[in-house]
Amino acid sequence: MSRPVLLVVEDDAALARQLRWAYEAYEVVVAGDRAAALDALRLHEPAVVTLDLGLPPDPDGTSEGFATLRDVLAAAPATKVIVASGHGERASALQAIGDGAWDFYAKPIDIDALGLIVARAFHVHALEAENRRLAARAVPSGFGGLLYASPEMAQVARQLERVAPADVSVMLLGASGTGKELLARGLHEASPRARGRFVAINCAAIPETLLEAELFGHEKGAFTGAVKTTEGKIEQAAGGTLFLDEIGDVPLSLQVKLLRFLQERVIERIGGRRAIPVDTRIVCATHQDVDAMVADGRFREDLYYRLAEIVVRIPALAARTGDAGLIARHFVQHYARTLNPVVTGLAADARAAVDGWTWPGNVRELENRVKRAVIMAEGKLVTAADLDLGTASADLNLRTAREAADRRAIGRALVQADGNVSAAARLLGISRPTLYDLLKAYDLQG
Numbered sequence: 292m293s294r295p296v297l298l299v300v301e302d303d304a305a306l307a308r309q310l311r312w313a314y315e316a317y318e319v320v321v322a323g324d325r326a327a328a329l330d331a332l333r334l335h336e337p338a339v340v341t342l343d344l345g346l347p348p349d350p351d352g353t354s355e356g357f358a359t360l361r362d363v364l365a366a367a368p369a370t371k372v373i374v375a376s377g378h379g380e381r382a383s384a385l386q387a388i389g390d391g392a393w394d395f396y397a398k399p400i401d402i403d404a405l406g407l408i409v410a411r412a413f414h415v416h417a418l419e420a421e422n423r424r425l426a427a428r429a430v431p432s433g434f435g436g437l438l439y440a441s442p443e444m445a446q447v448a449r450q451l452e453r454v455a456p457a458d459v460s461v462m463l464l465g466a467s468g469t470g471k472e473l474l475a476r477g478l479h480e481a482s483p484r485a486r487g488r489f490v491a492i493n494c495a496a497i498p499e500t501l502l503e504a505e506l507f508g509h510e511k512g513a514f515t516g517a518v519k520t521t522e523g524k525i526e527q528a529a530g531g532t533l534f535l536d537e538i539g540d541v542p543l544s545l546q547v548k549l550l551r552f553l554q555e556r557v558i559e560r561i562g563g564r565r566a567i568p569v570d571t572r573i574v575c576a577t578h579q580d581v582d583a584m585v586a587d588g589r590f591r592e593d594l595y596y597r598l599a600e601i602v603v604r605i606p607a608l609a610a611r612t613g614d615a616g617l618i619a620r621h622f623v624q625h626y627a628r629t630l631n632p633v634v635t636g637l638a639a640d641a642r643a644a645v646d647g648w649t650w651p652g653n654v655r656e657l658e659n660r661v662k663r664a665v666i667m668a669e670g671k672l673v674t675a676a677d678l679d680l681g682t683a684s685a686d687l688n689l690r691t692a693r694e695a696a697d698r699r700a701i702g703r704a705l706v707q708a709d710g711n712v713s714a715a716a717r718l719l720g721i722s723r724p725t726l727y728d729l730l731k732a733y734d735l736q737g
């Protein structure tokens with residue numbers, strides 16, 4: 292097997308020779324200045340580079356060393372650069388770490404100590420490469436950017452893949468921020484209507500009085516302010532998919548009109564007299580407990596059956612084994628690129644905090660926290676404190692630890708039981724009312 296390449300950027304030829312001789316486990320490539328270092332980087336793509344900051348034409352300063360560090364990391368950001376700090380240059384070594392170097396060592400060189408740092412750098416590089424490979428593999432095709440590695444979400448994706456080609460209505464149930472809109476879009480893209488439009492409307496965000504016009508459109512002069520004829524969202528989605536988010540917030544009066552559209556597949560704009568046929572697929576979502584709403588008359592049962600030919604339950608993020616860490620890594624890389632390129636990953640305490648947190652706001656909360664943390668991070672790694680999870684992680688106290696465990700177990704049981712609350716309760720060994728209480732308490736309805 293060929294030996295891994297260690298690039299030594301060093302203008303002292305005698306020292307470079309000594310390193311080549313000492314590190315026989317590696318193929319040591321030596322570069323004496325910045326240009327040679329970059330050539331060697333392109334040619335050998337070394338995982339690890341040792342860098343003397345004092346390079347010609349500035350052998351007594353550090354400017355050329357820092358420029359080399361910048362160029363190396365710009366060309367190959369995953370490279371582990373270990374910086375040499377001469378006597379009294381500790382401050383520049385620390386600055387180099389801030390600029391993205393992986394570690395530093397003090398001159399004069401202790402061959403064994405540097406050897407350990409180098410070996411560890413190769414090891415970490417290999418782990419990170421493996422992580423990236425796994426993360427890349429975890430991105431499934433077809434569901435527009437949805438990230439997961441958990442069996443719980445794999446099951447959801449499979450269900451949606453199966454129903455995408457059939458022109459049935461789909462109801463997505465899940466707490467806020469679990470990715471319902473992303474899944475609805477994925478469903479559209481995997482369906483024969485993919486060439487048509489995906490039109491989304493959040494029924495909770497629009498005042499009751501305006502919702503009807505938004506959905507059905509209006510003719511010019513239908514009401515004060517209706518200065519021109521306007522198509523509603525339903526018409527806009529003709530040939531494509533209409534995503535009705537927060538369907539549980541549609542008032543009863545409008546539920547009747549929606550039902551009529553779903554039965555007859557024609558709409559009438561407000562103030563219009565013409566029935567306009569519209570062919571669109573309906574996907575809807577809610578975080579509310581629609582079963583309970585139907586039971587106490589807040590949601591029409593006949594409409595429910597039209598909208599929910601297929602019901603898919605989206606587990607809370609805390610109930611997806613391993614997904615929070617995976618998604619956090621993705622967002623760190625994503626936001627680091629534009630907001631703070633020095634940041635390369637999550638510190639160990641941050642990873643533990645991400646795994647332990649209950650994520651009441653699900654993926655949206657995770658994305659927001661990571662984004663803010665990337666901006667706030669002072670070094671290469673995002674810490675638990677940057678995520679604002681430092682004191683609030685699951686081991687804050689027994690109650691939060693229990694809640695996290697409850698959420699995970701309930702989410703999994705619901706997925707396993709295909710959303711059937713009685714079956715999930717049996718799996719969990721608790722009564723149905725107790726499970727309902729827990730679903731309510733943790734806002735896990737659906």
Ligand SMILES: Nc1ncnc2c1ncn2[C@@H]1O[C@H](COP(=O)(O)OP(=O)(O)OP(=O)(O)O)[C@@H](O)[C@H]1O
Binds near residue numbers: 437469
């Ligand atoms: N599995 C995932 N992988 C990557 N990003 C995700 C995932 N799930 C959700 N997101 C992102 O999280 C954010 C929230 O997702 P989305 O808007 O789909 O949630 P939602 O369930 O519709 O929320 P709400 O009910 O509050 O409208 C979006 O920015 C979305 O891109």
